[in-house]
Amino acid sequence: MRDYLPPMQSLRSFEAAARLSSISKAANELCVTQGAVSKQIKLLESFLSVALFTRGPSGVSLTPAGRNYLHSVSNALNELNSSGEQLQTSPIQQQLLLDVIPSMTNIWLIPRIHSFEQRYPHLKVDLITGDGQPDFNRTQADISIRCLLPSTSSGHILELAREKLLLVASPNLLQRSPIHKKSDILQHRLLKQNTRPQLWDNFLQRQQLLPGNLPGHSKTNFGMGFQHFFMSMKAAEEGLGLALIPDFLAATAIAEKRLVNPLQISLDTDYRYYLFSPSYKAELRKTLEFCQWLQGEMRDKS
DSSP states (O other): OOTTOOOHHHHHHHHHHHHHTOHHHHHHHHTSOHHHHHHHHHHHHHHHTSOOEEEETTEEEEOHHHHHHHHHHHHHHHHHHHHHHHTOSSOOOEEEEEEEOHHIIIIIIGGGHHHHHHHOTTEEEEEEEOOSSOOHHHHOOSEEEEEEOGGGOTTOSEEEEEEEEEEEBOHHHHHHSOOSSGGGGGGSOEEEETTOTTHHHHHHHHTTOOGGGSTTOOOOOEEEEESSHHHHHHHHHTTSOBEEEEHHHHHHHHHTTSSBOGGGOEEEEEEEEEEEOOTTTTTSHHHHHHHHHHHHHHHHOO
């Protein structure tokens, strides 16, 4: 006997309204009226004898009981969806939603996505960007790629690469002000990475270039600050200063001579590139196909 199993439509209405924090958005997603969604939620609350939402002028919000129930309902619906997908014996047209860090998306992934679509024509890729720990309940993504410290990477299913940053500059900038030795770096503006405020200090310390170690040198000349590596890299190409860019992101620009890696200087950091996927999607064919393709591309790093 399943005495506490509510109607499926009530569960779907509740999950959509809770995830979107809106009855109207849930109705649009489910292709029904707002009244139908409200009715299904009231039926569910009556069935469970528990209030799942509080209702006010600004909309609906989950009660503590609703928040607890949402976790179970979301997992159950996702498991059912994934099980149905796994029963498919031949590939059918499917969506693959990727949630990837902005710089990797802009510089590296978009130029390569055509080769993925050619290899797996049954998968339709949608791309969104994000940073920090992935939130699959919010994004509904199949796969997320993040650059994190190992201590904050719990839940990942694959480590893609260790971060190696290259010192890069435009050829024109180096023509005007060459870098023949490490101390020449301090003649240039250093483009800051706002999300990594200690990055240049770590680099200069590793290279023994902190001003205190070099008597007579003026204060380090920091240039503009940027939120993402793709911004810093573009600024470096435009000759605005020196930047530290992940090796696989800078590889094409260096090969095309848009950037130069003076003295072949690099910095190994503690960051790693990780791939995440919810447990109920990790073994799906589309997830495995993307992981296989991605690992091959990452090995090339070019």
